[in-house]
Amino acid sequence: MKQALVLIVVVIGALESGRAVLGDAVLMAVANGAMALMALMIAATFLWLWFERATPLALGMVYSWAGAALFIGGGWALALSGQAAWPAFAHVAVLVQGLYLVGALLHFAVIHRSFGFHGASFLWPMALALGLSALLAALV
Template sequence: MTQAIGLTVFLLATLGLAQAQIGHPLTYRVASGAIIGMSIVIATTFLWLWRVRLTPLALGMAFSWAGGALVMVWWWKIADKTGTPTALDAAALLLAVATYTTGAILHFAVITRSFDLPRATPIVLPVVAYILSATVACIG
């Protein structure tokens, strides 16, 4: 738990720095896009696990993460049409994104052990998701 809280604090600080450098609207788009990407990977992995082991927990997790991704896609599209949330919402949003990213990293750690992937995988996947999201956000 200490590691997870430390990771959340680190991510919250990093997102805060990003917001200070690139502004609230772009930080929101980049963070949301990264969360969408990570959620899809986790949902797909749980769907595969459910298919292999037929565990209700795995199916529930697949739907949970897929639902999270869908909600984020919806909010992402709303931001395109109506603008991003106000600055007042920024702190709460960054806390939610930091918490969500922590959950993704914890899930990636379990996935990494299950597939005997390199130890850096849980950190590399979110970094790649944020970079891809930043690229898409800046292009579009």
């Protein structure tokens, strides 16, 4: 639990620093894009788990993460089209985004361990999502 608390402080600090350097709109576009993509990856993993074990918890997590992906992805699409409303709520948005990012990171760590892997390679989905989101934000 201590690790998760430290992680939330570090992630929110990084997001606030990114806000200061990139501005509200760019930071939220990149963070929302990465989070939408990670939420889809997590939903797909839980869907696979549900097919394997048919547990209600796995199916609930599919719905939860798919809903989050669609909600966040909708905001991402608005941001990429120049219609973002996030700057008015930037500080609250950074706190919410920090919680989502830490949740996704912890999910990837658990998924990673459940496949029998060890080390920091569970970070690749987050790095991939951040990279794709940043690339799309740069192209638009």
